[in-house]
Amino acid sequence: MIHFACDYAEGAHEGVLRRLFETNLEQTAGYGEDPYCCRAQGLIRQLCRNESLEVHFLVGGTQTNTTVIAAALRPHQGVIAASSGHINVHESGAIESTGHKVLAVPSRDGKLSALDVRRVYQSHWEDETREHMVQPGMVYLSQPTENGTLYSLAELTDLWETCQELDLLLYIDGARLGYGLMSPACDMTLPDLASRCDAFSLGGTKQGLLFGEALVLANPALKRDFRYLIKQRGGLLAKGRLLGVQFCAILEDGLYFELSRHADRLAMELRRAFEERGYEMLYDSYTNQQYPVLPDALLAALEEDFLFSFWSKPDGNHTAVRVCTSWATESRAVQELIRALDRWDGT
């Protein structure tokens, strides 16, 4: 079976793993106060071209999202998100478990617009009974979204300016940020993004590490006492240097971006293959997650050799699936999938 179901089916890029091997018996301080974390923090600041950023390393994405959102909001505030946002649907209520409502906004493609944000804000503040409602305090975006779609630089700038104007914090979930930034359709750089939000994450788990997310804090108010909050949410890894070592390994020579570009390129090959054969794509994705709508018979045939994630049933005879590439996907696997498409005789 060849795995296209997700982008976390393998371990880590060999360069990352080797580095863990090489540093294994060194003795360092725990909980992220070691030279490797320090160095990786510097690398991220440098890549973002902003020396004032504060960087923390956490193990997983739900942990990262929950920690930063709960740290930022006062008890009566909520976080605006697209209804398909990870925090709204795939974190088992982690945000709510910290006391905060997710103010979900319906979205066709997984994106929020500045107008969406402004509407939620206004409908709150113009309501005379607003003190009986959850006050919007933050906006959550994912770049790329859970549907593989991307914000343009203009869209992000608009969102950021809107948030600044309305006194809302802006947090960007970058669990797949590399795949976003390296997409041929992306018109923003990492410094562009880093200068247009209060906080963002730079994902490692899905991008070539064993595990690990970098959380980057730009807003000074968020930085205060942040390590206490990580510890309280169970996210302060005892051998914290494992995160530093891995991020150093993947960030030092641009490996992170190279691997992302590789995955995106293969994903676009698949997209073209699906489209050329007449299959519609559920979302207009230019990143490593593709969502073809396939005849059920074709899907059944493919599933003898390939694994996908079920996404939705647009009608009785078709199924939309998620097809993921990753840093680990081999070109050969993509070719095999394309050949399988061709082999299918439509019955």
Place this chain on the structure above:
Amino acid sequence: MIHFACDYAEGAHEGVLRRLFETNLEQTAGYGEDPYCCRAQGLIRQLCRNESLEVHFLVGGTQTNTTVIAAALRPHQGVIAASSGHINVHESGAIESTGHKVLAVPSRDGKLSALDVRRVYQSHWEDETREHMVQPGMVYLSQPTENGTLYSLAELTDLWETCQELDLLLYIDGARLGYGLMSPACDMTLPDLASRCDAFSLGGTKQGLLFGEALVLANPALKRDFRYLIKQRGGLLAKGRLLGVQFCAILEDGLYFELSRHADRLAMELRRAFEERGYEMLYDSYTNQQYPVLPDALLAALEEDFLFSFWSKPDGNHTAVRVCTSWATESRAVQELIRALDRWDGT
């Protein structure tokens, strides 16, 4: 100015207040462990024709809803509610503040159907990644709803059987339950309702008391240690007997239902008056809350003498408002409003 904006603009029915006066200097145990609470609990059990019910008295509705929902759910569970449900929009995130997500279902009239519940349940349990989502644990209804609409006995029976089948708890918010049960359109009795849910509240604040909600627990699992939970949520009134005394006063001779019937009758008079003059009603309400859609010019004229609650703007020239009657509304006030409608010459 005559107040039709809400059903809590006055104090209490004079019979209730008199009873507080009469018992004022008696010395009783605190925190609801007094003879008046005991007697009021008995009255409610009797009215429900079920001696096994456990009854608690709390001060307010948000407190009541939050306490019972947080007591019933495990941390990963959420409560299904109509998107217009009080807990979803008008409790400042109280449910979320206890760690639980409100699983909101769009609803045109404020009601949930058994099919809505079944769909939420199935979409959860049929999803392979359900462990990454909030598990439905309870269903929240309000009878009547926040839009004045009513569940029929058949609808409630269907919901209850569905909840039983799917192992979901059913809680009914009866902040205006009297106005519901006494409506000419209501085909259920209090025992009907009490035997078709795990818990419900019987509102007092909007029904003639100074304040107070009775929370009725039918499901044995909910009863255990419930007073701890009331205390923890700040709802255990020191002079708890104030709740008992008031509920005794209003329940003893059917006053509760008589006052409800009075308010419903006046509300129906108003509804007919609006409809006969060609104004559309936003919701098909047969209870004490009516939602006429009025030309803005008419509304402006009326607002010189009457207070309503703004509800929505269906178009640029019309406004939907909430017009409430209550136990305290005088027939004279209703006649004045109707005369004012007649006085308006349409400009």
Place this chain on the structure above:
Amino acid sequence: MIHFACDYAEGAHEGVLRRLFETNLEQTAGYGEDPYCCRAQGLIRQLCRNESLEVHFLVGGTQTNTTVIAAALRPHQGVIAASSGHINVHESGAIESTGHKVLAVPSRDGKLSALDVRRVYQSHWEDETREHMVQPGMVYLSQPTENGTLYSLAELTDLWETCQELDLLLYIDGARLGYGLMSPACDMTLPDLASRCDAFSLGGTKQGLLFGEALVLANPALKRDFRYLIKQRGGLLAKGRLLGVQFCAILEDGLYFELSRHADRLAMELRRAFEERGYEMLYDSYTNQQYPVLPDALLAALEEDFLFSFWSKPDGNHTAVRVCTSWATESRAVQELIRALDRWDGT
């Protein structure tokens, strides 16, 4: 049976109840936005000689404590309290239910000293692993304490200056503040207290109202959006004016303080009676709560006619009880208790 077990056995002072009666059928806006609340807020500001104070009215003490503490602390912060503090032992974990630890400090008499606070602060900040611990964020005092003891002006000033220096918030639980301020042993005024804390409560429930606590916020940072927080914790009373009306009635002509003085005077009479007859007092209280240590046989005899609260068993033959007077205690009841002491022949 004569009730000395607590100070909330009766309803309200008749002047308070009468005012509720007189205003009963007035129509006002709900949720504390009425003229009576406004007027009562002004009275409290005036009594505190500080026009910048923000005043809110809540129903009960646990609700008040929980709301202000949870509003003030960030998630990783805790509140320093004497181990006998109400929030540590008698609120069913309400503070913890909002996510915050009570940092309990052992105390012989129920008081905290500035040195206690400084020690907790230093032991936190001098610890290299402090990020793994709860950070002290606030200090909770009760004046008078749960043991009837009082802070002197010098002690409070010392605590306040220490809190200011250490960047800790200071909150004073004044559930029985009247009984504290009117005590013959008290050397501070209400303005003294109001100018030496970030927030305090002025209790009504135990001081002559049916129910109600005024929460006074001095620190501007605490004021922001506070009504959302009250609503979220279930403390925004629909007919909020009931609180305003009652506080107006009791504050307007000094009734609050007169009733407190009355209760304190009777309590001191009881204390002298116990002491003159050779019974030790568990705490050195000059307020309405007295804690005599009585031979068990005497206690058994007294309990045929009087109700006390059990406090502790200092040895096999003695019991310490709480004897409370209140605004409602009649001089006659005190005389009867003293006569009963005299009647006892020691066997």
Place this chain on the structure above:
Amino acid sequence: MIHFACDYAEGAHEGVLRRLFETNLEQTAGYGEDPYCCRAQGLIRQLCRNESLEVHFLVGGTQTNTTVIAAALRPHQGVIAASSGHINVHESGAIESTGHKVLAVPSRDGKLSALDVRRVYQSHWEDETREHMVQPGMVYLSQPTENGTLYSLAELTDLWETCQELDLLLYIDGARLGYGLMSPACDMTLPDLASRCDAFSLGGTKQGLLFGEALVLANPALKRDFRYLIKQRGGLLAKGRLLGVQFCAILEDGLYFELSRHADRLAMELRRAFEERGYEMLYDSYTNQQYPVLPDALLAALEEDFLFSFWSKPDGNHTAVRVCTSWATESRAVQELIRALDRWDGT
């Protein structure tokens, strides 16, 4: 510098790391639903001689403790722990952040006795105002404790029987369980422990893994929906197999216990060295954590070459430190420390 400050200064045992390397590019399902986790779960059940145990893998200890405690308790319940227990002092209020109070019991050596538990239980249930207090719901032990001390089989049996009798859950934090079980002073086996609690953790992070704790659930009520709770608390590792692979590697041939025995042997060598030279031990530890009380001058001399953890200042001239050995400590390092002790001339 040689590191004796903690038992998590290095990476993983080479056998563990090698296994990660070997399996690195295999494709498996995520979130712990892979063959390695399945196999590791089987190994643990086998070592515990109980096929009905449910085993979950989490990344860190705070996460593990918080998840199981919050899953087990109802909102009004708290967890009894020694005041020095990790959950009470070193988890930044993680337990409280989920709404629960830690009911701390003073303890000289870090242990709780069955009598301690019974006293907390009785003082709660015998109090007439217990509904105003946090109800004890669970007992938390650590084996070995944070002071290196051990429960005997008789003590644990007594605790377990007491918990069973009093309807309290018993959870054992085994972050260093290997070092406990392999101690020469330990008289219990893993099956002994596993059959005397409702849940326990089997630590990996401090025992030779890169990271990872196994959480073992014995009580059927705890098992229900447990993966939702792990996900909600941010503990469901995307590449969950990393935990399975590591636990397989260390458990398969008894490596876990061999490494523990090694660390304990070196720790006892150090203890003897300290004691033979007349230095008192703060706690009577027979496990990998030793707590010598050293003259400050000696400590200063040692700290030129060795790292310890500061523990406490028993007097002005002495300091108690924690000296840890681990799976990674080399015998040579211990010999150097002993030589350094001998070199010191007492000035």
